[in-house]
Amino acid sequence: MKTFICIVTSLAAAVLAASCAEEFNTARNADPDISGMPIVFSTIPTKAALADACLVWQPGDHIAVYQYRGASLMQKDICSTTSDGVAGEFIPESHTMNDEWITLSGPDDERYSFFSYYPESSLRPLSGSTVTLDNVSSLQVGTPGTVGPYLICWGKDETRVRGDIVSGNSYPAFAFSPKVAILNLIVSNPTETPLTLVAIRVTADAGLLSGTAELDIRTGGLTVVDGSGYVDLSPNVLVLPEEEVSIPVVVLPNVDIGSLSFDVTATDDDYAYTVVIADAPCDQLLSGLMYDIHAEISDIIKKDE
Numbered sequence: 001m002k003t004f005i006c007i008v009t010s011l012a013a014a015v016l017a018a019s020c021a022e023e024f025n026t027a028r029n030a031d032p033d034i035s036g037m038p039i040v041f042s043t044i045p046t047k048a049a050l051a052d053a054c055l056v057w058q059p060g061d062h063i064a065v066y067q068y069r070g071a072s073l074m075q076k077d078i079c080s081t082t083s084d085g086v087a088g089e090f091i092p093e094s095h096t097m098n099d100e101w102i103t104l105s106g107p108d109d110e111r112y113s114f115f116s117y118y119p120e121s122s123l124r125p126l127s128g129s130t131v132t133l134d135n136v137s138s139l140q141v142g143t144p145g146t147v148g149p150y151l152i153c154w155g156k157d158e159t160r161v162r163g164d165i166v167s168g169n170s171y172p173a174f175a176f177s178p179k180v181a182i183l184n185l186i187v188s189n190p191t192e193t194p195l196t197l198v199a200i201r202v203t204a205d206a207g208l209l210s211g212t213a214e215l216d217i218r219t220g221g222l223t224v225v226d227g228s229g230y231v232d233l234s235p236n237v238l239v240l241p242e243e244e245v246s247i248p249v250v251v252l253p254n255v256d257i258g259s260l261s262f263d264v265t266a267t268d269d270d271y272a273y274t275v276v277i278a279d280a281p282c283d284q285l286l287s288g289l290m291y292d293i294h295a296e297i298s299d300i301i302k303k304d305e
Contacts, residue, residue: 037098039165041065041079041090041116042173043155057081057088063174064120064131065092066217067101068113075101078123098166108163114172115217117154129218132225135250136180138210142200142233142247150250152179152213154220179215179222181251181285183260187277188244188296195266195273195300196238202249203230203263204282207256222287224252239297254285262295265303273300 041063059082067075079090095101102112117131124131135152155174164170183202189195202209211227231249239245260282264275276299285291 037166037168038096039092039098039101040171041092041114042171043088043090044173044175056085057083059084061088061119062121063090063116063118064123065090065114065116065172066126068115068218069111073126074112076123078120102162102165106162108161110162111158112160112162112165112172113156113158113218114160114174115154115156116174116176117152117215117217118176119149119151119153126217127214130214130216130223132212132214134212136210136213136227136252138228138230139232139234140249142185142235142249143237144248147182147248147250150180152215152222153177154179154215154217156218156220177220177288179213179220179253179287181253181287182290183249183251183285184290184292185247185249186244186292186294187239187247188294189239189241191297191300192241193268193273193300194238194240195268195275195297197235197245197247197264197266197275199263199265200233200235200247201230201263202233203261204254204257205259205261205279207254209251209254209285211252213252222253224254227252251285253287257282257285260293264297266300272303274303275300 060080062078062080065077065079066073075095077092077095079092081088081090083089103110119135133152135150137150140146140150153176155176157172157174160170160172187197208224208227208229209231212225214223214225231251233247233249235247237245237247258281259279261279262277264277266273266275275297277295277297280293280295282291282293
């Protein structure tokens, strides 16, 4: 099953929601003295949930913000938050004042465009309008609270004019959306043995699942550059007999894939096992979608000590 998702929460989270659009704000008369006014960026709140976990921004989360006037890049900065909810307010680390982002004088309807992505902790060099990101690691934990560091999420706000910003009442806001895909591995255990899943390798029959991609900060387009056709997980989750667990995995978009295979190791109180799971069909992995991948254990084989 494919589920549309939109991310606006934490660097430790994924969000299932539709993109949000904000109404254009009419320009108003500006205060001519804006040099001492701080600028703030925000995220538009949406309902946040992934695999029954409530996911929010965490204090110290960062976003990268790039500001353009027309085709010209005017300013860029890393912004951090102290927020702990589904909406966040982000303060620039280096360029904190209005006059560092907009002109000191000009018409109220002078338009600015703001683009942002996360997770990020430092400004990366631009090549044209693209940045190279390696968030989608081949080694992941595979629990809901750790999904965030592997995401690549992007948002824009092109509705702002100078009068909005200098008024102090209407700052740029982002509705982030994921540029990666998420696998929701649903592992079921029809055996009579309680199993702790300690290691899982998910391998694509074609294309890449992890590695490096280029993000166009102006369009949100993501181009896969290099990487691996597999993702390794260490979830350490218990799946009881006749029950199932959900394990989220962040992967790169992949239009070449046709199926996924699994190499799984599990333990109980006494032994380690090789877990047999049949290949699962998987027709394309597209940006911004979550895919339910059913993986039923068909056999467990005790490993030699």
